[in-house]
Structures are given as C-alpha cells and as structure tokens.
Amino acid sequence: MSILNILRRHRAVLLCSAVLVAPLATGVAPNSSLADTQVGSSSVASAIGTSAISYATIVAADKPAVVTITSTMKTSLAPDDQTQRSDSGLSSDERLPDFFGNRGIPMPKVPPQEATQLAEALGSGFIISSDGTIVTNNHVVDGALDIMVTLDDGTELPAALVGHDAKSDLAVLKVKAGKPLPTVGWGDSDGLRAGDPILAIGNPFGIGTTVTAGIVSARGRDLNSGPYDDFLQIDAPINHGNSGGPLVNTSGAVVGINTAIYSPNGGSVGVGFAIPSNEARKIVAKLVKNGSIEHGQLGIEMQAVTMDLANALGLPTPEGALVAYVGDGSPAAHSGIETGDVITEFAGQTIKEPKTLSRAVADLLPGKKETMSIWRNGKTVALSVVVGGSDDSVKQVAVVNSSHPSHSSFPTLGLALGDLDQAVRQALDVPSQVRGAVVEGVDQDQPAATSGIELGDIIVSVNRVPVQTAEETSQAISAATKSSKKAVLLLVKRGEQQTFIAVPYGNG
CATH class of the missing domain: 2.30.42.10 (PDZ domain)
Structure with a gap:
C-alpha cells in the first residue's frame, strides 16, 4: 500500500470518529430534566439520602434579567447547497465558527428560496445594567444585520451591538426600554469547585426561558478555540439556543456564560462548557468602554513540553512553551525567537504551559514591549519583544496539540x-x-x-x-x-x- 493511500485511510478514520464540540445554536429536540440533589461532604450514601432542595427563589430573582436574542443575517449558500442542507435539516443559520465545526445539529427546514436571502439565529443573554446593557456570546450575533431582544415579559426590542470579540466569544448589546430593567450581578468564578451546584438559564431551541440544574464537573477545560480557553465544564443540560445565557451559583450571581456543548449527536449529553465570569467580566468592561479589543500576538505556533522533549532539549523539568514555528516578519522573528526555543518566562510571569503564554500575550495591547526568558541550547537567554496585533500578516498565536506517548526505550528508532x-x-x-x-x-x-x-x-x-x-x-x-x-x-x-x-x- 502506498504512503498516500495509507494517509488517506488514516484521515478517513479520524473524520468518521469525530465528536462534535459546538456552540449552542437553535434546534428541535425532546425535553430533558435533571433531578436536583444537594451533595453532602460526609459520604456518597449521605449525599444520596439528602432531601432535594428548591432553587425557586434564585430563579424568581434572576429569570426576569434573562433575554432571548434573535439575529437576522444573510446566507451565503449556493442554490444547490441550500436545497441539500434544507432537505437534511441543516441550515446556515446555525452559524457555528470553524473551530467548532458545523455538523449534526437539527434545524427547522427552510425553503430554498428564503435561505438564499435571510436566516435567523437564536441565542440567549442577560442584562447587567438597568439601562439595557446585555451580555451574550459573539457567535450569537456575529455578522447579524438586525438583532432583536425579547425580554422575559415578552416585550420585543431592537438591539444595538455595542462591541464584540471573537477570540473570547463575547458580545455586548444595548436596548432602550424606556424604563429600568431587571439585572443580574456578576459572581466570583474563581471560587467555584468541582461539585458545586449551578443553574443554567436560557432559551433552548426557542421553546421559552428554561432553567436546568447541575454541578461544576471540572475547571480549566481547553477546547483549542482560542487564547482564552479556560472553560468551566458543567453537567446541567444546555442545548442549542442556550448560548450567551447565564450560569448562576446558589447565591444567584453569574459565574459563567453558557457557550458550547460536547456532543456526538447535536443534543445535550450532560457535557457543557461556560466562560468563567471573572474572565468575561474584564472583557465585557473593555467592550462597553471601547467597542472592541485589540489582542497582542507573537506570530508563533507552540506546543507543550513533554518529559521526552525535555530530555531531548536538556531542560531540567517538562515546562514552558516550545516554539514549533516562527512566522516570517512576525514580532517573534524580529525579537530573535527561533524554532526550537522554549519560552519559560514572559513579562515576569513563569510559563509552565503554552496556554499560559497564549493568554499573557493576548491580554497585551499591540506595541507593548516585554521581556522574556527562553531556553536555547542548554542555557537561558533573555530577549525582548514588541507585541504585534491581529492586523499583522503573520500567524496567530496558536497551540499545537502534541501529546505523543512514549513508553519504549529501544536502541533503534524504527x-x-x-x-x-x-x-x-x-x-x-x-x-x-x-x-x-x-x-x-x-x-x-x-x-x-x-x-x-x-x-x-x-x-x-x-x-x-x-x-x-x-x-x-x-x-x-x-x-x-x-x-x-x-x-x-x-x-x-x-x-x-x-x-x-x-x-x-x-x-x-
């Protein structure tokens, strides 16, 4: 078998076995529920025996501040493609970004002629200021011609886009209601622990505002979608249409923004992801003030340092960000960074993994000069770099997934x-x-x-x-x-x- 045929077969297997991680668009699916239990700390048995509690007071306080967002945009499908997608139940108004894919989400059928002109996307949001300032996901409103917000009491209001940021997948809207609107406050996501109870509020599938309960399943999940990947993983059922809705704690404060699900079939399987509130709050404040955010970049690709890589590089510990590619003309190239360097410190911050560096660079304004330490040829070298911006014609800062296990130690490589x-x-x-x-x-x-x-x-x-x-x-x-x-x-x-x-x- 030729090299080409082997590679083609390998790629086909990867495609066939892929599991969808998708932003939460709209769709049609059966209802789901989750029993609420309060987990004690003594033992599993005592946890199971604990009586169910009610979150009705929290829901009554927060639900009026949760809104439904309907975005209208132009489609870009060719007529033949529109017919095919309409017949299969898939439509372009899913509007899923490339890094999440665009597969497996059931949608209402749209006539081919209508799909060539306009389509709608549905999401959720929440009011953070009584003057009508609303937070949602960027993918809910990205590219929208018109945005309509439906309040909890059914009032429909046109919304203006105040600002949005694709890298963090956050957006801020503004409506004029002529009266003070109910709000929900920010909470502290850093205080969350795996096992803490949470509530997700939003409008799944457009059926109306819905509340689901669950726990924080994990923290710090990286979906490889951008420099701000630090998602909360939750098991509260969330579905397409929940995007941009609040994740609240037992005090009713927003600790996350529901953003994506992990699903083999397009529906909720109890693995959802939310942007932590402490990260979202800082970005939302910048969007309210400036309307956009300029992110710094170095123009490199990097990967984690495994123990084998550390041994090969002579590093004492498997830490840092290994530079696998340096873009021509990039800020990294101008600073003297070379392929094979390991960045161990940046702007006074110790870099233990690529994600740490990615976030540190993205938080800086283009033009900012910073120092860094790199490991090169068995010794530490100090460099300075002027951080670039997204307009530079170089590769974005990216993390290369490279977790190749090595369990053998043979004298030949094979x-x-x-x-x-x-x-x-x-x-x-x-x-x-x-x-x-x-x-x-x-x-x-x-x-x-x-x-x-x-x-x-x-x-x-x-x-x-x-x-x-x-x-x-x-x-x-x-x-x-x-x-x-x-x-x-x-x-x-x-x-x-x-x-x-x-x-x-x-x-x-």
Missing part, C-alpha cells in the same frame, strides 16, 4: 526514510521550499511509532539542525544516539503544521 523527490512532493502536497526526509516506513514496535511519528511525516530538522536529504537525516539521527541525551528531537512537518517530537533511544 524508521525508514526517503528523499523528497518530485513524485513524493506531489503525492503529499509538499511545497518545493520544504527540505528534509519523508517517513516511508514505521516499525510499530519501535520508539518512533510510540512517540507519534507517522507515515508521510517530513523530518525537517534533527536536534534543531536542519536536514536536507534522507541520508543527511539518518546521519544526524545516528550521531544523536551517541550523545548523553535520552532522546533525539525531530521537527516534523505534517500537512500545514510543524511539531517537535522527541523519540527516545536506549543509551542506558
């Missing part, structure tokens, strides 16, 4: 390498400027396979030294195995992405 001839370049769509060696064979019982090397990968450097051919790569790997390090560091190009992979070998 690789078969070949040159990047014209036939291989065409088969794998490798640009002419890329140099290195193509992986033509992987022994599944050897360290290369268990470390994550795959057929069709292009090895472009060995221990941070660029390689041009298969022979040069083999020689570099052979020399590396004679060093005192426990692993060889390979920079691998796979599709459009570059990733460092540390492959261990048996040096004792």
Whole structure:
C-alpha cells in the first residue's frame, strides 16, 4: 500500500470518529430534566439520602434579567447547497465558527428560496445594567444585520451591538426600554469547585426561558478555540439556543456564560462548557468602554513540553512553551525567537504551559514591549519583544496539540526514510521550499511509532539542525544516539503544521 493511500485511510478514520464540540445554536429536540440533589461532604450514601432542595427563589430573582436574542443575517449558500442542507435539516443559520465545526445539529427546514436571502439565529443573554446593557456570546450575533431582544415579559426590542470579540466569544448589546430593567450581578468564578451546584438559564431551541440544574464537573477545560480557553465544564443540560445565557451559583450571581456543548449527536449529553465570569467580566468592561479589543500576538505556533522533549532539549523539568514555528516578519522573528526555543518566562510571569503564554500575550495591547526568558541550547537567554496585533500578516498565536506517548526505550528508532523527490512532493502536497526526509516506513514496535511519528511525516530538522536529504537525516539521527541525551528531537512537518517530537533511544 502506498504512503498516500495509507494517509488517506488514516484521515478517513479520524473524520468518521469525530465528536462534535459546538456552540449552542437553535434546534428541535425532546425535553430533558435533571433531578436536583444537594451533595453532602460526609459520604456518597449521605449525599444520596439528602432531601432535594428548591432553587425557586434564585430563579424568581434572576429569570426576569434573562433575554432571548434573535439575529437576522444573510446566507451565503449556493442554490444547490441550500436545497441539500434544507432537505437534511441543516441550515446556515446555525452559524457555528470553524473551530467548532458545523455538523449534526437539527434545524427547522427552510425553503430554498428564503435561505438564499435571510436566516435567523437564536441565542440567549442577560442584562447587567438597568439601562439595557446585555451580555451574550459573539457567535450569537456575529455578522447579524438586525438583532432583536425579547425580554422575559415578552416585550420585543431592537438591539444595538455595542462591541464584540471573537477570540473570547463575547458580545455586548444595548436596548432602550424606556424604563429600568431587571439585572443580574456578576459572581466570583474563581471560587467555584468541582461539585458545586449551578443553574443554567436560557432559551433552548426557542421553546421559552428554561432553567436546568447541575454541578461544576471540572475547571480549566481547553477546547483549542482560542487564547482564552479556560472553560468551566458543567453537567446541567444546555442545548442549542442556550448560548450567551447565564450560569448562576446558589447565591444567584453569574459565574459563567453558557457557550458550547460536547456532543456526538447535536443534543445535550450532560457535557457543557461556560466562560468563567471573572474572565468575561474584564472583557465585557473593555467592550462597553471601547467597542472592541485589540489582542497582542507573537506570530508563533507552540506546543507543550513533554518529559521526552525535555530530555531531548536538556531542560531540567517538562515546562514552558516550545516554539514549533516562527512566522516570517512576525514580532517573534524580529525579537530573535527561533524554532526550537522554549519560552519559560514572559513579562515576569513563569510559563509552565503554552496556554499560559497564549493568554499573557493576548491580554497585551499591540506595541507593548516585554521581556522574556527562553531556553536555547542548554542555557537561558533573555530577549525582548514588541507585541504585534491581529492586523499583522503573520500567524496567530496558536497551540499545537502534541501529546505523543512514549513508553519504549529501544536502541533503534524504527524508521525508514526517503528523499523528497518530485513524485513524493506531489503525492503529499509538499511545497518545493520544504527540505528534509519523508517517513516511508514505521516499525510499530519501535520508539518512533510510540512517540507519534507517522507515515508521510517530513523530518525537517534533527536536534534543531536542519536536514536536507534522507541520508543527511539518518546521519544526524545516528550521531544523536551517541550523545548523553535520552532522546533525539525531530521537527516534523505534517500537512500545514510543524511539531517537535522527541523519540527516545536506549543509551542506558
């Protein structure tokens, strides 16, 4: 079987087994419920025996401040595509961002001719100021021509977009009601613990304001959607249409904004995600003041430092952000950052993982000059960088997922390498400027396979030294195995992405 056929089969399996993580649009699904129980701290048995409590007082206080948001926008589907999507129950007014996908969400059927002109999206929001200031998700109103807000008493009011930010998926609206409106206050999301009870309020599927109860399932979830990924995971049932609605604690204060669900079928399976209130509150304040937010960026791709990578790099501990790519002309390139550097400190903050750096950079205004410490060739180097902005023609700060387990320590790597001839370049769509060696064979019982090397990968450097051919790569790997390090560091190009992979070998 050729390299190309093997790769195609591998990709097909990945696509077929994907599970949807999606923002909460609107749809039609059966009702669901969740029994409310108060969990005690003594034992599971005592928790089960605890009598159910009522959240009616909290709901009565908060529900009047929760609104339904209807956005009207133009569709961009071709007529044939519209008919196909309408027949399958899928419509463009799901408006799911690329990083969440656009699959598996049941929608009301829309006539093809109507879908070519306008479509509607449904979401939720909550009033934070009696003058009509409303918070919701950016994906609920992004690209909307008109926005209509329906208050809890049924009053419909046109809304103006005060500001929005795609990176944090937050937006602020304003309505004029001619009278003070009921509000809900911010709570402290940092005080939440796994197991704490919460309530989710919103308008799932457009059936009307609905309250569901559950607990905080986990904190700090990263969905790889942007630099602010630090979601609360909850098990309170939330569905499409809940987007932008408040997540409240037992004091009735907003501790999160319901944003996404994890689902194999488009419906709630009890795994939801909310933006923590402490993060949202800061961004909302900036949106109210300025209407938009400028995020800093370095123009790099980075990955986590595993133990094998730390061994290959000579790092004492597996911490920091390993630079896998530096954009041409980017702020990082101007500062002297190189592929293979590990950023260990930025602006006085210790960087233990890529997410920490991503958030620290995104919080800065473009043009801000900061210092950083990097690990390079076995020693710490100090650099300064002028943070860039989103208008720079370089790659956004991104985190490369690279969690390749390594459980073997064999004296050989188990690789078969070949040159990047014209036939291989065409088969794998490798640009002419890329140099290195193509992986033509992987022994599944050897360290290369268990470390994550795959057929069709292009090895472009060995221990941070660029390689041009298969022979040069083999020689570099052979020399590396004679060093005192426990692993060889390979920079691998796979599709459009570059990733460092540390492959261990048996040096004792």
